[in-house]
Amino acid sequence: MDKPTEIFDREYEWSALTRFITDAQPGATLGVVSGRRRQGKTFLLDAACRAAGGFYFGATEAADAESLRRFSAALTDYSRPATPYHFAHWSEAIDALLALGAERPLPVVIDEFPYLAKVNPELPSLLQEAFRPLRDQRTASRTRLLLCGSALSFMGKLLAGNAPLRGRSGLDLLVRPLDHRLAAEFWGIADPRLALMVHAIVGGTPAYRREFARGDSPADMADFDDWVVRTVLNPETPLFREARYLLAEEPDLRDTTLYLSVLGAVADGNATRGGMAGYLERKATDIAHPINVLEDAGLLRRDADVFRENRPTYRIAEPLIAFYHAIMRPVWDQLERPGSANRVWQASRRRFVSNVLGPHFEQVCRDWALHHAEHDLFGGLPARVGHGTVHDPATRTGHEIDVAVIGVADHGKAPLLAIGEAEWNDTMGAAHIDRLRHIRDLITRAGRYDTSQTKLICFGGAGFNDKARQAATSSSELHLVGLPALYGRN
Structure with missing residues (x-):
């Protein structure tokens, strides 16, 4: 056909x-x-x-x-x-x-x-x-x-x-949503930074551009704020209430109050079961069922910590729902009042970057590593890509890893192909590289993974300084991945 x-x-x-x-x-x-x-x-x-x-x-x-x-x-x-x-x-x-x-x-x-x-x-x-x-x-x-x-x-x-x-x-x-690359093409956005910002709000759902936004796409970075105000935060558009309807349309979610609260807890940065329970002031056993139902409905996704399997974290699978809970739900009464969207958005920009854009950028980096990166970059085929926390016994602290690429085990330890850090707004430099090297040493001493060929990757949404570029030029183990690379536009 x-x-x-x-x-x-x-x-x-x-x-x-x-x-x-x-x-x-x-x-x-x-x-x-x-x-x-x-x-x-x-x-x-x-x-x-x-x-x-x-x-x-x-x-x-x-x-x-x-x-x-x-x-x-x-x-x-x-x-x-x-x-x-x-x-x-x-x-x-x-x-x-x-x-x-x-x-x-x-x-x-x-x-x-x-x-x-x-x-x-x-x-x-x-x-x-x-x-x-x-x-x-x-x-x-x-x-x-x-x-x-x-x-x-x-x-x-x-x-x-x-x-x-x-x-x-x-x-x-x-039938899955379009990934970040296809979504950028579908929305007609050539600027990778603008494309990722739009994707952090509406994801890869085709109907959101054609029917819900009536083809309205931000013309450039200068138009982004106005686009958010006139589409997603505009009570006259279908996008305004779409996140609420997505939850209501699931047949297994009869009383949505607790489910909304669980999603709100995750959107506020409480990604573990214990964190969600504490945020909601409930026992962890009380929220087990709503978490499972939200997982079955495809609205919540469970991500295992690659360094501590018994400490999974959760993230909202649909970007529009994450945006709604982080930005819209706390000030819903104000947004329903005509003419308030611009004032609300200006006051919410910092929260958008920290609670929505930053975590979404990290997930796009993980998706890129699993589905788009050339295999010779890692020296092997990724079996899974996740994130995790590495314990430092000397300082009794934990170091978070945004991207961890695990290979296929072959008669021994599974190879840790790469670890990476993702920074959306900060220009990456030598300090980020030194941090990754220190974390790799900690993983080596822990002995769980084979780190003999582990690459270090810096994912920079705001680019890299001269020291980082010089270090990448002189070292085959270090790679810098910017927004153009994430979108295949090197």
């Missing part, structure tokens, strides 16, 4: 859908497509149906009988049978979908499947029965049924453990 020109990138996703949909082997197959809202899943699947002449049905929040009537009407409109469909049960509807693929591979999409399963919990079991390997209706069909949903907590359990559909799916596709 030829990808429509109006779909930006999504080459990987389109190729996966193409292979699944055009597979000529006999027998109906089932696939699952998931991803957070606003990532373009519906746009992608609707385009795939149009390209292959398939059937698309978008479910809505409705009673089971009403959804079945809507489905009957939609399938009637698509296939034009001699008499209109009036399905009495979903098993009949599923068999009708299998009959569509009698002559050729045909995509069939049920979008927002969680809406249907919420009011009719037996639907996954009905699909399990319909896709039984030796069932005649399945073997005689080449329907490529795709179930799509935005509720990650639900979709993640659809194929897990003892779920009815486990083992029945031939595709499990997660």
Whole structure:
């Protein structure tokens, strides 16, 4: 299938859908497509149906009988049978979908499947029965049924453990937000510094530019403040309340008060379970459940400390939610008053840099090290990239490492390929390099990792001074990575 020109990138996703949909082997197959809202899943699947002449049905929040009537009407409109469909049960509807693929591979999409399963919990079991390997209706069909949903907590359990559909799916596709490089291209921003500042607020969600900001992108650095005021902090735009709606749309988050508080604690710098519990004045056991639910919903991400596995930290996975909790939620009443956005933003700039931009820059550096850096930079393939705290016995203090690149263990200790420090606003110099060397010595003495080939990397959002550049020129173990390199524009 030829990808429509109006779909930006999504080459990987389109190729996966193409292979699944055009597979000529006999027998109906089932696939699952998931991803957070606003990532373009519906746009992608609707385009795939149009390209292959398939059937698309978008479910809505409705009673089971009403959804079945809507489905009957939609399938009637698509296939034009001699008499209109009036399905009495979903098993009949599923068999009708299998009959569509009698002559050729045909995509069939049920979008927002969680809406249907919420009011009719037996639907996954009905699909399990319909896709039984030796069932005649399945073997005689080449329907490529795709179930799509935005509720990650639900979709993640659809194929897990003892779920009815486990083992029945031939595709499990997660549509992710665009990474920082693709997001910059999508927003049309050539300046790497401006691109990262925008990405720290809206992330890589395509709909935020096209529908929510109506194509409004900051023209240059001088326009950034005005852009924030006229889009994200403007009560008249959809972006203003989007972070609140993202939480409300998750079906497993019934009472959102505690979940909002947990996210607020993380946004305020309390990244550990103990820190969150102390911030909320609760026991750590009291917040275990909301943390797990937020993780399942894809809103909170658990990052293990690479030097202390039993001390994980948490970060908010969606930049817009992090921005909302750090900047908007504390002064929500003021922001709702027309004309207050500019005053609020000017007072919040320092908090934006420290609580939003700085941590986001560190995460982009880790993503770059894992997904974009050349392997010869590290001398090996990264197995994982994280952060951590290294204990200094002499001073009884801990040294934080923003980027730690761990290689694949080969008959011994795992190699520590690189450690790095990320500074957004400070020009990096000799002191940063000396600090990294000292931390590497501490790690060597601890003996957990092989540090014989460990590289030192300085990630500088504000650049590097002459001493740092001279040191990098004279040493093969030291590398300076600026914003242009992060965006592939060296």
